[in-house]
Amino acid sequence: MIIKDKVIISSSSPIIKAGQKQELDVAFYLRRAFKDHDQVFVFNDIKLNHNNETAQLDHLIVHTFGFILIESKSITGEVTVNKYEEWSRSYNGKWSGMSSPIKQVELQKDLLKKLLRDHDSTLLDRLFGFEKLQKGFGGRQWEHLCAISSNAIINRDDAPEHIAKKLVKSEFIVDSVTTLMNLSSSKPRALSFFKAETRPWFNADEITRLCDFILQKGTSEKKSEEQTDKKSLKKTIPEQIIKQTRSLKITPSKEQAKLNIKCKKCNTQDTLEACWGKFGYFVKCNSCSINTPMKALCTACNSKKTKVSKKKEVYTLICQDCEISSQLIYKT
Numbered sequence: 001m002i003i004k005d006k007v008i009i010s011s012s013s014p015i016i017k018a019g020q021k022q023e024l025d026v027a028f029y030l031r032r033a034f035k036d037h038d039q040v041f042v043f044n045d046i047k048l049n050h051n052n053e054t055a056q057l058d059h060l061i062v063h064t065f066g067f068i069l070i071e072s073k074s075i076t077g078e079v080t081v082n083k084y085e086e087w088s089r090s091y092n093g094k095w096s097g098m099s100s101p102i103k104q105v106e107l108q109k110d111l112l113k114k115l116l117r118d119h120d121s122t123l124l125d126r127l128f129g130f131e132k133l134q135k136g137f138g139g140r141q142w143e144h145l146c147a148i149s150s151n152a153i154i155n156r157d158d159a160p161e162h163i164a165k166k167l168v169k170s171e172f173i174v175d176s177v178t179t180l181m182n183l184s185s186s187k188p189r190a191l192s193f194f195k196a197e198t199r200p201w202f203n204a205d206e207i208t209r210l211c212d213f214i215l216q217k218g219t220s221e222k223k224s225e226e227q228t229d230k231k232s233l234k235k236t237i238p239e240q241i242i243k244q245t246r247s248l249k250i251t252p253s254k255e256q257a258k259l260n261i262k263c264k265k266c267n268t269q270d271t272l273e274a275c276w277g278k279f280g281y282f283v284k285c286n287s288c289s290i291n292t293p294m295k296a297l298c299t300a301c302n303s304k305k306t307k308v309s310k311k312k313e314v315y316t317l318i319c320q321d322c323e324i325s326s327q328l329i330y331k332t
């Protein structure tokens with residue numbers, strides 16, 4: 001399931017354009033493989049803050065047994081990693097050193113670990129229901145990969161084996177992720193007489209809490225290199241046109257339509273609470289305890305191909321056919 005799409009910010013910088021294209025390529029492969037998978041949850045372009053530190057994650061995969069972080073790297077030409085794990089790249093026939101994306105994603109992983117561990121009591125259940133036996137994030141799978149442009153040439157003959165295995169071209173990223181996760185066709189169960197799973201896993205409620213927590217904490221407000229000071233911003237730069245992964249265009253100048261959501265059973269709107277579950281966003285009625293999906297037909301073209309996005313406390317229904325968006329209203 002795709003929890004968060006990549007958001008594109010318009011820019012005339014060739015470097016930013018190339019980087020965003022690489023992230024979109026990887027996001028495309030992940031969507032194609034896992035959009036309907038009930039054990040895999042994908043976040044694209046997520047920024048996390050913890051203890052005055054920030055980590056910008058290109059791709060984060062939360063699955064039944066843990067986490068996989070992917071750093072996307074746009075490289076044209078050749079890239080070489082030596083036995084000391086030092087990186088160098090060629091551009092127009094000239095070689096120069098570059099920072100290690102592996103070290104970068106390792107730092108991101110460390111921040112994510114610290115963030116989740118500080119909230120383990122609210123994210124994870126107690127063992128066997130005992131108050132003092134709190135589950136933790138130790139023993140979970142914590143992996144990371146570097147996805148490199150498909151047109152690049154990777155020289156890893158001298159790279160340490162543990163580094164070489166983490167360098168993957170974009171079109172092979174799904175194969176590497178699938179191998180690392182090693183998921184079975186069915187979810188693990190505590191009581192199984194035929195196949196006992198030795199790895200600790202997240203149950204459905206824990207996965208829901210984890211994904212909701214990361215989504216709430218995450219932001220994707222990458223700043224363009226061409227931003228100027230606030231005084232001149234309105235004079236020199238028109239309103240940004242933000243594109244979602246599926247090339248959705250949201251024009252700020254148009255008045256956004258609104259769609260009221262009511263409980264499908266008691267038809268009330270006064271006691272609705274916005275929630276997220278494994279099937280997407282929904283509202284829970286506190287009067288009759290019935291859940292109603294936020295996903296609905298497009299208000300403009302009546303298409304079924306819609307998706308719900310969230311920004312802070314605002315929920316929006318976006319049509320993939322006519323590209324019209326409608327703000328979802330669930331409170332009177």
